[in-house]
Amino acid sequence: MAELQRIGVVGAGQMGAGIAHVSALAGYDVVVFDVSHERALQGIGGITANLDRQLAGGKITAGERDAALSRITAADGVGDLAEADLVIEAATEDEAVKRRIFAQVCDVLRPEALLATNTSSISITRLAASTDRPERFLGIHFMNPVPVMKLVELVRGIATADETYETARAYVARLGKAMTVSEDFPAFIVNRILMPMINEAIYTLYEGVGSVENIDASMRLGANHPMGPLQLADFIGLDTCLSIMQVLHDGLSDSKYRPCPLLVKYVEAGWLGRKTGRGFYDYRGETPVPTR
Ligand SMILES: CC(=O)CC(=O)SCCNC(=O)CCNC(=O)[C@H](O)C(C)(C)COP(=O)(O)OP(=O)(O)OC[C@H]1O[C@@H](n2cnc3c(N)ncnc32)[C@H](O)[C@@H]1OP(=O)(O)O
Numbered sequence: 001m002a003e004l005q006r007i008g009v010v011g012a013g014q015m016g017a018g019i020a021h022v023s024a025l026a027g028y029d030v031v032v033f034d035v036s037h038e039r040a041l042q043g044i045g046g047i048t049a050n051l052d053r054q055l056a057g058g059k060i061t062a063g064e065r066d067a068a069l070s071r072i073t074a075a076d077g078v079g080d081l082a083e084a085d086l087v088i089e090a091a092t093e094d095e096a097v098k099r100r101i102f103a104q105v106c107d108v109l110r111p112e113a114l115l116a117t118n119t120s121s122i123s124i125t126r127l128a129a130s131t132d133r134p135e136r137f138l139g140i141h142f143m144n145p146v147p148v149m150k151l152v153e154l155v156r157g158i159a160t161a162d163e164t165y166e167t168a169r170a171y172v173a174r175l176g177k178a179m180t181v182s183e184d185f186p187a188f189i190v191n192r193i194l195m196p197m198i199n200e201a202i203y204t205l206y207e208g209v210g211s212v213e214n215i216d217a218s219m220r221l222g223a224n225h226p227m228g229p230l231q232l233a234d235f236i237g238l239d240t241c242l243s244i245m246q247v248l249h250d251g252l253s254d255s256k257y258r259p260c261p262l263l264v265k266y267v268e269a270g271w272l273g274r275k276t277g278r279g280f281y282d283y284r285g286e287t288p289v290p291t292r
């Protein structure tokens, strides 16, 4: 089994930053690549804030924080991923974007290096087939927020080699995360179950059954969910939620996965949730205010 030391992360958004964060804390060297060096630096800024939050909460020591930060660098270009043993792609949930990234990354990556995707829903087999290394490709699906959530889903494509899978298992174990295994079907296990629930909450709003606050309070207080479904949708990102529903709808050809037209409208407005300051709640003031 290959011994990993250097991890490349593509996409410095909330997930890429989280993956870089936990990898560096576990002792890996991490290179973060995004559309620009500035965007990668911005992601590292977010990691610093989250490490500080863990330090303030007594979860890590100042030494561990500093050591983790010293292991993370922002890539100037894709060439900085050339020495990576494993590259994890965590860019926008869009198959065309991911395919373009794999083409760029495979150009510079050593033949023996592994390539993984953090996709929430897209076929691992199909993504793998677009690369030069389907046997060294798999899904490593982290949950948001990565530093807090215990689970990682591992998803093998049809061609994923046993050695690739075992190396990924060892990586996830070194991060201190729990692991489940999902077969390669649309949205895997967590999102197959979670995302239709979120979509149904949006239909509940769309049909006027309840207000944003009443829907969220119902599920928080009535089902003990840590966040209401609309609050969670804003946290995940409404663009990501819509993409996942589209993959479920297209991949399983069942009308029960039809994305709610209200979700489509929010995404068309660019109201993508917390990351753009507005979604089912408006986050631009002191406290979040429902937008409907
Ligand atoms: C879409 C996909 O493909 C798959 C997915 O990820 S689906 C989404 C899965 N995630 C969820 O369902 C999250 C549901 N929400 C929750 O579990 C909780 O609301 C939450 C953990 C996010 C926040 O918990 P909370 O108690 O409301 O807030 P808060 O007190 O601020 O945070 C709890 C702890 O987590 C820490 N924390 C929260 N976000 C953090 C981050 N990004 N980095 C580091 N630490 C973080 C806080 O510092 C806090 O630590 P202490 O206990 O030491 O104080």
Ligand SMILES: NC(=O)C1=CN([C@@H]2O[C@H](COP(=O)(O)OP(=O)(O)OC[C@H]3O[C@@H](n4cnc5c(N)ncnc54)[C@H](OP(=O)(O)O)[C@@H]3O)[C@@H](O)[C@H]2O)C=CC1
Binding pocket: 010, 011, 012, 013, 014, 015, 016, 033, 034, 035, 039, 089, 090, 091, 092, 093, 094, 097, 100, 101, 118, 119, 120, 121, 141, 142, 143, 144, 235, 236, 237, 240, 275
């Ligand atoms: N949000 C969630 O709760 C979860 C998401 N995921 C998955 O993780 C992935 C990332 O999601 P998330 O972090 O939320 O998304 P974000 O929108 O927060 O981040 C995506 C990042 O990818 C960057 N990016 C876009 N195109 C490229 C490119 N061609 N090259 C390099 N970087 C690029 C974006 O840059 P820019 O902003 O400049 O466009 C952005 O920084 C998706 O596949 C998603 O499905 C998995 C688990 C949970």
